């Protein structure tokens with residue numbers, strides 16, 4: 001490979017398969033399936049507005065949210081691609097009430113993995129041409145191979161993830177993922193339909209000057225969160241920080257990982273435990289954050305140590321540059 005040609009995602013997957021602790025090629029096939037589905041969804045996202053893919057689908061999901069047509073499209077494409085490739089024994093999705101158990105056509109299938117996905121993240125931004133994403137989390141099953149997957153396979157703490165990642169459909173389309181050996185980002189060359197390693201070994205700067213939170217909910221936040229936001233806004237030292245909030249978790253996280261910053265979706269007096277879902281939003285982003293020297297907490301607890309109890313449970317989420325999350329923790333602890 002000539003030195004200045006960037007490695008493709010396909011080449012990277014094969015090369016790094018060897019360093020993966022459970023390397024049997026299955027996880028590589030799984031990442032490849034996600035790559036394929038991401039390209040199909042990207043194609044549709046890029047022509048949102050031209051084709052009948054914007055607006056609501058007329059259904060609500062188990063969380064009572066109006067499903068957008070692109071939520072439904074992305075959900076179908078990821079489930080289809082993963083099912084057709086016969087590499088997982090179960091899939092859970094934001095857009096599905098319960099998990100889907102995948103029985104392979106070959107009775108002695110060895111499918112060892114379950115996938116949890118947020119097929120389209122940042123749904124409120126679809127119709128207004130603002131970047132959106134897809135989030136995925138992968139676990140080895142805990143129930144015996146060859147038997148149908150059970151809820152137990154999905155309700156594993158985040159520290160058991162074997163891989164996690166996201167796709168950001170923005171000014172360019174990227175896949176960013178980890179298999180527990182650092183974080184790498186790949187940008188799609190739309191002309192060639194190929195993802196290239198554009199961001200090797202991504203890491204959060206230790207601190208930053210960006211804070212991301214929906215300040216419209218400020219009055220409902222706990223005193224600790226309010227004090228931290230005021231701290232970010234104070235004229236002192238390297239502050240005030242800049243407020244940036246896209247309203248798509250993937251895009252806000254991606255920017256903060258590159259520039260340094262903190263994303264917050266706190267619990268509030270109106271939304272109880274906040275809005276973000278532990279299993280297919282917070283856990284995968286927390287795994288990536290930690291693999292990139294960042295930090296992710298739910299308040300007192302490390303996100304990855306939370307024992308899940310429900311498929312669609314929500315948790316408060318604070319994630320980003322280590323020094324900024326530690327500073328927030330100081331403010332939260334003042335009121336515990």
Ligand SMILES: O=P(O)(O)OC[C@H]1O[C@](O)(COP(=O)(O)O)[C@@H](O)[C@@H]1O
Nearest residue numbers: 118120121122123124214247248249
């Ligand atoms: O509009 P709010 O309340 O600030 O919420 C925005 C947050 O909700 C989300 O859109 C939730 O994700 P979905 O779009 O997948 O439901 C996040 O991407 C985003 O950070």
Ligand SMILES: [Mg+2]
Nearest residue numbers: 118121122281
């Ligand atoms: Mg989401």
Ligand SMILES: [Mg+2]
Nearest residue numbers: 094118120121
């Ligand atoms: Mg979603």
